[in-house]
Amino acid sequence: MKDWFTAAELADLQLPAIASTERGIRGQATRGGWESRQRAARGGGREYPLSALPEEARLELARRAAAEAGDYEKPTPPKRKSVGPAPQNVNVATMPEKHLAEMEAKAAVVRAFHAYRDTCGLGQEKARLEFCALYSERVIPVAPWVRDQVPQVSKNALRKWEKAMAEHGLAGLAPRYGNRAGTGILDTDQEMQTFVLGLLADAPHVSSALVYKGLKARFSDRELPSLRSVQRFMERWKERNKQLFEKVMNPDAWRSKYKAASGSRSEGIIRLNQVWEMDSTPADLLLADNQRHALIGIIDVYSRRLRLLVSRTSSAAAIASAFRASIMAWGVPESVRIDNGADYISRHMRRAYDALGVETDICPPFTPESKPHIERAFRTFSHDLLELQAGFIGHNVAERKAIEARKSFAQRLMTRGETVEMRMTPEELQKFCDQWCQDIYQHDQHGGLNNKTPFQMAAAWTAPIKRIENERALDVLLSPTAGDGWRVVTKKGIRIDGASFDHQFLGGMEGQRVQVLFDEADYGFVYVFDEAGEFVCKAMCPERVGVSRIDVAVARKARQNQVIAEGMKQLRKAKKDARTEDVVGDILMARAEEAGKLVTFPTRSEAHTTPALDQAARAGRVLPEPPPARTTADRERHLALVEELRTAPPPRDERAEKRARVERALEIEQRLEAGEAVDADDRRWFEGYRDHPEFQTQKEMIAEFGRMVI
DSSP states (O other): OSSSHHHHHHHHHHTSOOSHHHHHHHHHHHHHHHHOOOOSSSSSEEEGGGGGSOOOHHHHOOOOOOOHHOOOOOOOOOOOOOOOOOOOOOOOGGGGGHHHHHHHHHHHHHHHOOOOOHHOOHHHHHHHHHHHHHHTTTSOOOOOHHHHSSSOHHHHHHHHHHHHHHHHGGGGGGGOOOSOTTTTTHHHHHHHHHHHHHHHHOOTTTHHHHEEEHHHOOOOOOOOOOOOHHHHHHHHHHHHTTTHHHHHHHHHHHHHHHHHOOTTTTOOOSSSSSSEEEEEEEEEOOOOOSOEEEEEEEETTTTEEEEEEESSSSSSHHHHHHHHHHHHOOOOOSSSEEETTTTTSHHHHHHHHHHTOOOEEEEOOOOOGGSSSHHHHHHHHHHHHHHHGGGSSSSSHHHHHHHHHTTTTTHHSSSSSSSSEBBHHHHHHHHHHHHIIIIIIGOBBBGTTTTHHHHHHHHOOOOOOOOOOGGGGGGGGEEETTSEEEEOOOOTBBBEEEEEBOOOOGTOOOTTTEEEEOOOOTTTTTEETTSOOOOEEEEEEEHHOOOOHHHHHHHHHHHHHHHHHHHHHHHHHHHHHHGGGHHHHHHHHHHHHHHOOOOOOOOOOOOOOOOOHHHHHHHHHHSSSOOOOOOOHHHHHHHHHHHHHHOOOOOOOOHHHHHHHHHHHHHHHHHHHHHHHOHHHHHHHHHHHHSSHHHHHHHHHHHHGGGGGO
């Protein structure tokens, strides 16, 4: 919002407590003794400061400023599958939409208050109190989606939001959640977790009910998770470790499915990066690919450094790409001067401005004079493009008409709604833009720079500038790929719009869902994040980047082998530590102990006797009972049982039998490889056994750890 106004501007605003005509306002200012100064711009006249206006007028201006700051359209977010609640330190670029909406609505209210405070002329606390009352009474209009998220606000809540945003940026307004996933008994008790993973390694198809019984038997002295918690833990582990679980359950299937195959608007500008201006060409460029494109420009007002990006459309994604590239090259600006176009003040860009702590100066629509530096840069570019690339300008028409088309090119490029045809590909035009900005424009003298060049201005600046040390801080400027932005890693990489993107760090992630974001200015790369929002890698399309896909595939396969080997090592250790071979006995013992604790209460009874029973009892006390006589058949059965026990074979040792099979197969394989003669029976047995999962798994184990593992 401006600090000084002419009588004509005040008349156009139609504010309360102020006359409605220029003449009336000048008379009111004279009678009221308003402070004024001579207007520096062409045409002269007097202008009056905001502080000189009546309080009612200032409050109305403040209300309008707050409404403008809090009123921007909420674009329809892309549909995405729910990935569960985000943690408090979630990457803003991957936060669920419902949480982003709450966070950004609070930021919109804070911005609206700052606009109100800076305009109303009241003190900080009084302005906050007045703003909260007006907002809650719906006097200050904001976008409907902001009102839905924040129907009313108190001064304490507003103060809290301001502090959080000042200390932590946009992320400080992220909602806090209740219980976090990953805090259950199985997640925190490492011994129980090892036991469950050991059972999965030993018997991949083991049921959650059996695992639960095993936990009850093995850990009866401590608090146990519920059966449902065990089920959730196992389901979650299998989902997050699809490839590893497949490797344990079916090595052949894993190999087939996953194994990797491969005034002056520059007045007061005294610092480098103090203010940037951003804009797009009003006209469309129809290039050789028969598609419409736009030029997006960013200029640093202090030095006049310039960057241009060729984009299919002037979209938020394209603007974010240009903004990101400029930040990486120049540092972080203090403020950006933009118009109120939907692409420049979209939620995506608002999120970026707030996350990076960049102030926004939003200019009125259709006022190119509000951003004069980028407008002049566009015109200079169009004239140079006309002279340097004249053969590419115009239509395929007769020579006279072609000349006329070239003469009007510069004017048409800056005319909204026009379509200018160029016989250049997007890549050729982008290359020209880069060379022109670096080799020509930044070495040309500028009258506004006292005849210095942009290169000299930037090189002479010695004070520190804000730079992004960690590129991940700029992920908020990336855009989701087509659809919801989520993809599944296959054994050939990530497929996007007919192209395959790969990276060695995708090895071991086959089968997992990842979020894929892109930078429109970086055609050959995408940015990959896991489901928790953590950065994984910057995957490339080898054909677009110009590298060998074979080299990428080899590096990825090595990474995959490393990840799988580490996972198998942990599972083998878990299996050993869990002593899974004893679990059945533990369960039976626990059930027996439980059964032994149950006692049957005696029933009520009374003695029963007869004279005959009494006589028999007396006789029993006198005479011992003779042993029964053994018949010949009994003696023969006894002798046969003794002989059977004496000649019976010892119990089977299944582990020894397995070891013998593997040793036999290895010996036959070595003989065949050496070209030695092998018995026909041995050959037939080996051909039937060599593809068995038991032998394949043992061979892999031997290759990694030696024959001691058999």
